[in-house]
Amino acid sequence: MNPFVSDPEWGWWIVLYFYLGGIAAGAYFLGTLIELFGRSEDRPVARIGYRIAFPLVCVCGILLIVDLERPERFWHMLLQSEVVDRALREGWPLGGWATMLHAPMFKWWSPMSIGAWSLFVFGLFSFISFLRSVWPEGRIERWLGRGAVGRVLEVLGSAVGFFVASYTGVLLTATNQPLWSVTDWTGPLFLTSAASTGIAAVLLLRTASVSAESEERLERADLWVLGLELFVFLVFLASLGAVLPLAMQTWQGWVLIFGTLIVGLLLPLWLHLRVGTPDHRRVTAAALAALVGGFALRFGVVRTSPALLAVWQRHWEHTGAAPAPTPLWQTWQGLGLLATTAVLAVLIPWALRRHWRLSGAQMSLAGLVSLLVAVGVTAYSFSPDPGRILNPLSAVRFSPEEGRLRGGGPGASQQNRPSEIHLRSKLVGNLPHER
Amino acid sequence: MPDPVGFYTDTTVCIGCKACQVACHQWNDLPAGKGQRTPLPVLSGDSYDNTGSLSDVNWRHVKFIEKFSPDPNRSQAAWLMMSDVCKHCVNAPCLEVCPTGAILRTEFDTVYINQPACNGCRDCVTACPFGVIHMSEQTGIAQKCTFCYDRLKDNLVPACAQACPTNSIQFGKISDLKQRARTRVAQLNNENPNGAGPGGHRAYLYGADEKILGGLNAFYLLVDEPEVYGLPSNPKVPSRVMPASSFWSIFTALMTALGVLFAFRSRTKQKPAAPPTPGGPAPEAIKEVRP
Amino acid sequence: MPGLGTSYGRGGATTFAADLQFSDSIFIMGSNMAECHPVAFRWVMKAKTRSTDRCTVIHADPRFTRTSAMADIYAPVRAGSDIVFLGALIRHVLEQFDGILAKAPEQRDARDRFFHDYLVNYTNAPTLITDEYRDAEDGEGLFAGFQQGQGQARYDQNRWRYDSEPRQPPPAEPGEGRGHGFAADVGRLVGPPPRQDRTLQNPRCVYQILKRHYRRYTPEMVEQVCGTPRDVFGRVANALWSNAGPEKTGAICYAVGWTQHTTGVQMIRAAAVLQLLLGNIGRPGGGILALRGHATIQGSTDIATLYNIHPGYLNTPSALRPHDTLRDYIRTETNPTSYWANFPRFIVSQLKAWFGDAATPENDFAYDFLPKIIGDHSHMPMFIAMMQGKMDGFFAMGQNPAVGGQNAGYQRKALAQLKWLVVRDLYETETASFWKDSPEVRGGELRIEDIQTEVFFLPAAAVPENDGSFTNTQRLVQWHDKAVDPPGDARSDLWFTYHLGRRLKALYANSALPRDRPIKALVWDYVDAAENRRWRIADEPSADRVMKEINGYDWRSGRPLDGFDQLRDDGSTACGAWIYTGIYAGGTNRAKARAGDNWVSLGWGFSWPANRRQMYNRCSADPQGNPWPKEARLARQHPQGERVHRGYVYWDAALGRWTGLDVPDFPIAKAPNTAAVPQGVGLAFQDGASPFIMKADGKGWLFVPNGLVDGPLPTHYEPYESPVRNIVYAQQSNPVVLVYNVPGNPYAPVGSPDYPHVLSTYRLTEHHLSGVMSRWLPWLCELQPELFCEISPEHAAELGVANTGWVVISTPRGSIRAKALVTRRIRPFHLRDRMVHHVGLPWHWGYKGVSTGDVVNNLSALVGDPNVSIHEAKVFVCNVSKGERPA
Numbered sequence A: 001m002n003p004f005v006s007d008p009e010w011g012w013w014i015v016l017y018f019y020l021g022g023i024a025a026g027a028y029f030l031g032t033l034i035e036l037f038g039r040s041e042d043r044p045v046a047r048i049g050y051r052i053a054f055p056l057v058c059v060c061g062i063l064l065i066v067d068l069e070r071p072e073r074f075w076h077m078l079l080q081s082e083v084v085d086r087a088l089r090e091g092w093p094l095g096g097w098a099t100m101l102h103a104p105m106f107k108w109w110s111p112m113s114i115g116a117w118s119l120f121v122f123g124l125f126s127f128i129s130f131l132r133s134v135w136p137e138g139r140i141e142r143w144l145g146r147g148a149v150g151r152v153l154e155v156l157g158s159a160v161g162f163f164v165a166s167y168t169g170v171l172l173t174a175t176n177q178p179l180w181s182v183t184d185w186t187g188p189l190f191l192t193s194a195a196s197t198g199i200a201a202v203l204l205l206r207t208a209s210v211s212a213e214s215e216e217r218l219e220r221a222d223l224w225v226l227g228l229e230l231f232v233f234l235v236f237l238a239s240l241g242a243v244l245p246l247a248m249q250t251w252q253g254w255v256l257i258f259g260t261l262i263v264g265l266l267l268p269l270w271l272h273l274r275v276g277t278p279d280h281r282r283v284t285a286a287a288l289a290a291l292v293g294g295f296a297l298r299f300g301v302v303r304t305s306p307a308l309l310a311v312w313q314r315h316w317e318h319t320g321a322a323p324a325p326t327p328l329w330q331t332w333q334g335l336g337l338l339a340t341t342a343v344l345a346v347l348i349p350w351a352l353r354r355h356w357r358l359s360g361a362q363m364s365l366a367g368l369v370s371l372l373v374a375v376g377v378t379a380y381s382f383s384p385d386p387g388r389i390l391n392p393l394s395a396v397r398f399s400p401e402e403g404r405l406r407g408g409g410p411g412a413s414q415q416n417r418p419s420e421i422h423l424r425s426k427l428v429g430n431l432p433h434e435r
Numbered sequence B: 001m002p003d004p005v006g007f008y009t010d011t012t013v014c015i016g017c018k019a020c021q022v023a024c025h026q027w028n029d030l031p032a033g034k035g036q037r038t039p040l041p042v043l044s045g046d047s048y049d050n051t052g053s054l055s056d057v058n059w060r061h062v063k064f065i066e067k068f069s070p071d072p073n074r075s076q077a078a079w080l081m082m083s084d085v086c087k088h089c090v091n092a093p094c095l096e097v098c099p100t101g102a103i104l105r106t107e108f109d110t111v112y113i114n115q116p117a118c119n120g121c122r123d124c125v126t127a128c129p130f131g132v133i134h135m136s137e138q139t140g141i142a143q144k145c146t147f148c149y150d151r152l153k154d155n156l157v158p159a160c161a162q163a164c165p166t167n168s169i170q171f172g173k174i175s176d177l178k179q180r181a182r183t184r185v186a187q188l189n190n191e192n193p194n195g196a197g198p199g200g201h202r203a204y205l206y207g208a209d210e211k212i213l214g215g216l217n218a219f220y221l222l223v224d225e226p227e228v229y230g231l232p233s234n235p236k237v238p239s240r241v242m243p244a245s246s247f248w249s250i251f252t253a254l255m256t257a258l259g260v261l262f263a264f265r266s267r268t269k270q271k272p273a274a275p276p277t278p279g280g281p282a283p284e285a286i287k288e289v290r291p
Numbered sequence C: 001m002p003g004l005g006t007s008y009g010r011g012g013a014t015t016f017a018a019d020l021q022f023s024d025s026i027f028i029m030g031s032n033m034a035e036c037h038p039v040a041f042r043w044v045m046k047a048k049t050r051s052t053d054r055c056t057v058i059h060a061d062p063r064f065t066r067t068s069a070m071a072d073i074y075a076p077v078r079a080g081s082d083i084v085f086l087g088a089l090i091r092h093v094l095e096q097f098d099g100i101l102a103k104a105p106e107q108r109d110a111r112d113r114f115f116h117d118y119l120v121n122y123t124n125a126p127t128l129i130t131d132e133y134r135d136a137e138d139g140e141g142l143f144a145g146f147q148q149g150q151g152q153a154r155y156d157q158n159r160w161r162y163d164s165e166p167r168q169p170p171p172a173e174p175g176e177g178r179g180h181g182f183a184a185d186v187g188r189l190v191g192p193p194p195r196q197d198r199t200l201q202n203p204r205c206v207y208q209i210l211k212r213h214y215r216r217y218t219p220e221m222v223e224q225v226c227g228t229p230r231d232v233f234g235r236v237a238n239a240l241w242s243n244a245g246p247e248k249t250g251a252i253c254y255a256v257g258w259t260q261h262t263t264g265v266q267m268i269r270a271a272a273v274l275q276l277l278l279g280n281i282g283r284p285g286g287g288i289l290a291l292r293g294h295a296t297i298q299g300s301t302d303i304a305t306l307y308n309i310h311p312g313y314l315n316t317p318s319a320l321r322p323h324d325t326l327r328d329y330i331r332t333e334t335n336p337t338s339y340w341a342n343f344p345r346f347i348v349s350q351l352k353a354w355f356g357d358a359a360t361p362e363n364d365f366a367y368d369f370l371p372k373i374i375g376d377h378s379h380m381p382m383f384i385a386m387m388q389g390k391m392d393g394f395f396a397m398g399q400n401p402a403v404g405g406q407n408a409g410y411q412r413k414a415l416a417q418l419k420w421l422v423v424r425d426l427y428e429t430e431t432a433s434f435w436k437d438s439p440e441v442r443g444g445e446l447r448i449e450d451i452q453t454e455v456f457f458l459p460a461a462a463v464p465e466n467d468g469s470f471t472n473t474q475r476l477v478q479w480h481d482k483a484v485d486p487p488g489d490a491r492s493d494l495w496f497t498y499h500l501g502r503r504l505k506a507l508y509a510n511s512a513l514p515r516d517r518p519i520k521a522l523v524w525d526y527v528d529a530a531e532n533r534r535w536r537i538a539d540e541p542s543a544d545r546v547m548k549e550i551n552g553y554d555w556r557s558g559r560p561l562d563g564f565d566q567l568r569d570d571g572s573t574a575c576g577a578w579i580y581t582g583i584y585a586g587g588t589n590r591a592k593a594r595a596g597d598n599w600v601s602l603g604w605g606f607s608w609p610a611n612r613r614q615m616y617n618r619c620s621a622d623p624q625g626n627p628w629p630k631e632a633r634l635a636r637q638h639p640q641g642e643r644v645h646r647g648y649v650y651w652d653a654a655l656g657r658w659t660g661l662d663v664p665d666f667p668i669a670k671a672p673n674t675a676a677v678p679q680g681v682g683l684a685f686q687d688g689a690s691p692f693i694m695k696a697d698g699k700g701w702l703f704v705p706n707g708l709v710d711g712p713l714p715t716h717y718e719p720y721e722s723p724v725r726n727i728v729y730a731q732q733s734n735p736v737v738l739v740y741n742v743p744g745n746p747y748a749p750v751g752s753p754d755y756p757h758v759l760s761t762y763r764l765t766e767h768h769l770s771g772v773m774s775r776w777l778p779w780l781c782e783l784q785p786e787l788f789c790e791i792s793p794e795h796a797a798e799l800g801v802a803n804t805g806w807v808v809i810s811t812p813r814g815s816i817r818a819k820a821l822v823t824r825r826i827r828p829f830h831l832r833d834r835m836v837h838h839v840g841l842p843w844h845w846g847y848k849g850v851s852t853g854d855v856v857n858n859l860s861a862l863v864g865d866p867n868v869s870i871h872e873a874k875v876f877v878c879n880v881s882k883g884e885r886p887a
């Protein structure tokens, strides 16, 4: 863990963006999956999903812009400001098109850059789906909703949906902050959380048009997704390694761990286990719990990291040394995690078998997943530097900056180069050779 | 293209006079730092360091580390001093993640934040492993040492190196600096067979080779562990996590899609007791409408 | 100043900062060089990081400071105990000498021969002292000639004189009228040469007296008095001895850590003795670097702003000494057997420069115009007189006594007794606003209505706003050109002083009173209208013309002189300060020269006397004039242009003159084997191996027969306020200390239980003295924002104080509040009788400016060293208690 970083002060706007963005993405790709693979009777569920997604995406856009310290420059993330300036000086939109063509700003190795574009594209897709859901018989539904075009749009839409759901996690990982940069599992965790909160939102907002049967199918999907999120969450906690005990010295850490685990996962899972017996209050409670748990997760992840800086500093002042990176299994927190994983890895498949009467294939898949999770958590708990062990791909060089040699070209900064650097020199204009 | 330039800082001759801090403030017209509740900072109690850390107005920060044994004779006595600054990393995490391209590499191989382009998203702050970048309270734009880009353009020595009385901060071409640094390390280590630093720690260079972020253009000669100076021992470029993180995300996405698929394909305990939805086909007749 | 002055002949630093890069050992004591002279410290770092056999840096200080952080050896020393530490070092060196002298001459190696030749030829070690002398060793700390008397105790220095043949009474002077030359007078002053024993066996020779005197300064004594662990002292002693000799040299650097004591001058004397024994004086990489304070404090004693010295270190005529006529004054002040034999030329040229045509041979060159001093008018007695209402007015030009002065509360109340006070400064300082903002007024002790003092606050121009020069700590005069006009009606001090004089001349233009004649007779024409055309201020006096007058010129032609050898005592030459003569040689201001070469740099500025950089550099050659091995090596490595010298300064037999990398500090054509002329006047009296041309015998004085009022040899006395008794001698503190028992200046008795801790005041890099030039600037205030008090964790635990917690520090004079900075850089000192806690206070804070704090000098006392009445600010006793935030 590198405690010598500064706190970026990503606060409420970012937490809300991650949360609402997750719900929007989850609701959206739920809709696309239903339209692609589900029954037509479940279409109303998809429509509810679409009706949730687009408004939330707009809210997310505003949240992101408001969080910027220079909100009026939000477009700099999409278009290179210096190139646009040059084009404007060349008289764009009358002239300067050649320059403007170079304006798009895109760094495939920077999650924030690809995230901005993905949000923009997701906005378009969700807008189209939103229109389709509002006018199910309208022209847009006919042109873009049916046939091959519809299918393609839905496949692309679900891909973008999944992307937006997980890129926020990868964005946190691609930093040097204490908790964020230690694990690769924030992305997958945010994705499953998006799914669970998305379905929860759809469940909450279900209208009469949704038949009891499709509601049950929705509940089954929610159950499955919550199960998956629970397992990913356990792997996520294990992958924190030595940071986990430190995180549990902060109240934000407690919100992250127990808020998500109990309210966000175990409670809704338990409520959904009695799936099939229609009970309006039970489903609403489960959805609410999942939504609250989802928020606890987003808040916990974003706010525990800066709190760890203070924990590390206190430890350094008292002992004059950094906290020792002991493997998890040697700590009581680690042992607690291993025990919980063992219990759940047995309990969940048994519960599904007994209550859900899954088919053979589904049962074996669930068993396999829980086995995989048990192995993953154990491996992480016994490795001193868990962050990177299940990570053969880390050798892959992903950005032009990594491995760049000194004096070897601009690396990752070649795009938005201004034509003339704004000099602050007091000497400009009165150096001997300039006079 | 001019040769890559940088700073080689020999912390064993730094006398903690903070001339570099004042020179940077004076040349860049940076206002004095403020306390949380008072116009001036208060006495920090951390030896002679009342600055605390780099900030939006402190692009140089001189650190004071007192390493004294508790016995009355203070048998081990060392007072380490070091002038911290942006490392102008060869593989710069800040520059890599900046979504607006505001952070760019200059022709001198230094890292410069182009003020008109930055929109204050603070991703660079998350990425910098040394906690260098801070957002300006006045302009909301990322601030850090510019390596006196204006002075370099007028082929002048950066203000802090010019002001340093004991040549602790040495400015020059990286090739020359590395050469000088290696001879100094060798001199220090064979002059003090049992270690030049406190507790017998040997002198070494931090950031001169490629191991740390491809090399630091502002590298240091240290005589104790990096953590003692508040430096991470192996900072990483943020993009290194992308392959693995993306892989696991895609894997989880497939598992989720599979889950939702199973849910919406399986039989339900519920009998379709509900009357057919108006306008929709009869429940029994529901078949897979689409392939 | 007198510490080096009496030992070597001149009061200034003997070496220059850039020379430290070639030192093999640098011993810093009584100074915090890295914090107080950071730019000069650059050369210490160059010596430490040089590739070939680098230098050993030693720092001895009660605190572990930023200088100690750079030192190879740090020796903790209890404040005020330096002479025991230095005395033990002298004892260690003398033990090595015994080893050398015990060997037969032919068995001695080159190193032994160096130490022997240097000691016997270049110091007064062989000189015999009168048998009337009795050493402090036998007098329980008192020398012969001590007279308690009722008022101020004093010594009869005659009891320490050289032993020589009895003086024949001088023949009756023929009818000497006024005005004709003074050479005859000087000639009559020459006495018989002192007796010597070059084998150094005679118990009355200086060498043996020295051995007996320092017999009791053992390493055990160092451990018991200074609290320095014995092994650390041993490492320092070995480092100094092993880095001396023909192949190596070591330098000593000191500042007010030594001067500000009641035994301050003697501390410097101890260093002077040590460096002579080690053979380091006058040699490259050697010498003593006195680290002066203010940017041009050296200049302010050269072109004196002191009451008792005229420019050029000519003693001010005094009503208490036989100074009635110019001849009496010359006869009393002239030291006939050294370069000072030219004293008449210096004083006559000075009078001619000041009074011009009014100074004629007939009227003793207007000698009677000079005011005579009637007692001790130094800073402390002056403020006591002010407190007693004896003073009407006071000029505070470039001084802030309300914070910088000792017992500052007393000094502020003294200011309230004045009728008028003129403060010329950059800001409204604590001194200028004492009447409304001082703690006394705010605390109700003084009421504004009762203060009658009329305060004139005149804004001063800052340094870049006027022409002028700085004489820095190595006697180097560097010119600074005016860059911009001062704002509004701020004016330079030169402008103010010149126009004050001009208006007084106008006021007394037609006065007939004799006392007004001096002002009427002043030449006083310094304005150069052409020079002022470039600037807004048209009546600014020309600093260049002042420098020309200081350099001296031929009276008739006005042509600037090239050297002080051209001065005459017949009024044909005028010269403001003879030691600067040569700065305007050839009519160009050499203070503006900027041709440096990273070492001696004769082309950079002008270094008095005669641009010599390393003083007494005759010592860098052996008695026969050949360079020592180190000098030869350095000269080979540093050719001047294409010329490669054989040494630093050496005798070139072919040319028949001294030559080398530096300006020789010796008559240029005087061969090394020249014999001394027993009745010779001036330098003729000295032989060819007498490097100290300003001393009466041309030798370095290990033993000072006259010139210091508190003893010929450095002797340890406890500070006036000390927590422990003096265990070296029965005599507790300096027997002739200047004590001021006046109301408002109480002292703590020795070992007083109410004030058990040792308090020391010092500087921080980030602030400047009374703070006016740093506490008004936010960039500096943020670096050290608040007054703090440095105490050890052991002491803080006793007090129950946490780091940055408030403490109250009190002395008999007053008490202040400060935040505690608890640090292990301060340690408890375990002396023989008890453990003593050290308390440290930087004294920069005051009640004005951006960053304010209590005035530390409310704690210090008015007590002074007997030679120069410098205050004892470096060590007094105090009590510390846990204090809540000030109200």
Ligand SMILES: Nc1nc2c(c(=O)[nH]1)N[C@H]1C(S)=C(S)[C@@H](COP(=O)(O)OP(=O)(O)OC[C@H]3O[C@@H](n4cnc5c(=O)[nH]c(N)nc54)[C@H](O)[C@@H]3O)O[C@H]1N2
Pocket: C029, C030, C031, C032, C033, C035, C036, C037, C060, C061, C062, C063, C065, C077, C078, C079, C080, C081, C082, C254, C255, C256, C257, C258, C291, C292, C293, C294, C760, C761, C762, C763, C764, C765, C766, C767, C768, C769, C770, C874, C875
């Ligand atoms: N940054 C800065 N530099 C300055 C100044 C300033 O205000 N700020 N002031 C200038 C002036 S006017 C002067 S005179 C010089 C003074 O220069 P210095 O004399 O170097 O300054 P100080 O810090 O007063 O004292 C030096 C050291 O003496 C130690 N000391 C105290 N008592 C004793 C003692 O009894 N024996 C020994 N051996 N050491 C003792 C103190 O711990 C301190 O570290 O600095 C000049 N330079």
Ligand SMILES: Nc1nc2c(c(=O)[nH]1)N[C@H]1C(S)=C(S)[C@@H](COP(=O)(O)OP(=O)(O)OC[C@H]3O[C@@H](n4cnc5c(=O)[nH]c(N)nc54)[C@H](O)[C@@H]3O)O[C@H]1N2
Pocket: C256, C260, C293, C294, C397, C398, C399, C400, C401, C403, C404, C405, C406, C424, C425, C426, C427, C429, C460, C461, C462, C463, C493, C761, C762, C768, C769, C770, C771, C772, C773, C843, C856, C857, C860, C873, C874
């Ligand atoms: N306790 C304790 N007391 C000490 C000392 C200590 O070590 N301990 N050190 C002593 C020593 S060494 C010294 S030098 C004194 C210093 O004591 P002071 O000389 O009283 O202190 P400074 O702050 O230097 O005061 C100089 C003043 O001159 C003003 N000034 C600057 N430039 C000019 C100019 O061009 N013209 C005019 N007219 N004014 C100008 C500055 O603004 C400042 O107010 O303090 C002494 N007092």
Ligand code: SF4
Pocket: B085, B086, B087, B088, B089, B092, B093, B094, B095, B111, B127, B128, B129, B130, B131, B132, B133, B144
């Ligand atoms: S030290 Fe930080 S701010 Fe400086 S170049 Fe490296 S990553 Fe960027």
Ligand code: SF4
Pocket: B097, B098, B099, B100, B101, B102, B103, B113, B117, B118, B119, B120, B121, B122, B123, B124, B125, B141, B142
């Ligand atoms: S705050 Fe500015 S410099 Fe930093 S990453 Fe964002 S746009 Fe780039």
Ligand code: SF4
Pocket: B023, B024, B025, B027, B028, B059, B060, B085, B144, B145, B146, B147, B148, B158, B159, B160, B161
């Ligand atoms: S290089 Fe320039 S901007 Fe950077 S720290 Fe030094 S003075 Fe400041």
Ligand code: SF4
Pocket: B013, B014, B015, B016, B017, B018, B019, B020, B021, B062, B081, B082, B083, B163, B164, B165, B166, B167, B168, B169
């Ligand atoms: S200017 Fe040089 S010596 Fe002074 S604090 Fe900065 S780096 Fe250290």
Ligand code: SF4
Pocket: C036, C037, C038, C039, C040, C295
């Ligand atoms: S403050 Fe002035 S006198 Fe002191 S070291 Fe710096 S330049 Fe020299």
Ligand SMILES: [Mo]
Pocket: C256, C292, C293, C294, C297
């Ligand atoms: Mo001073």
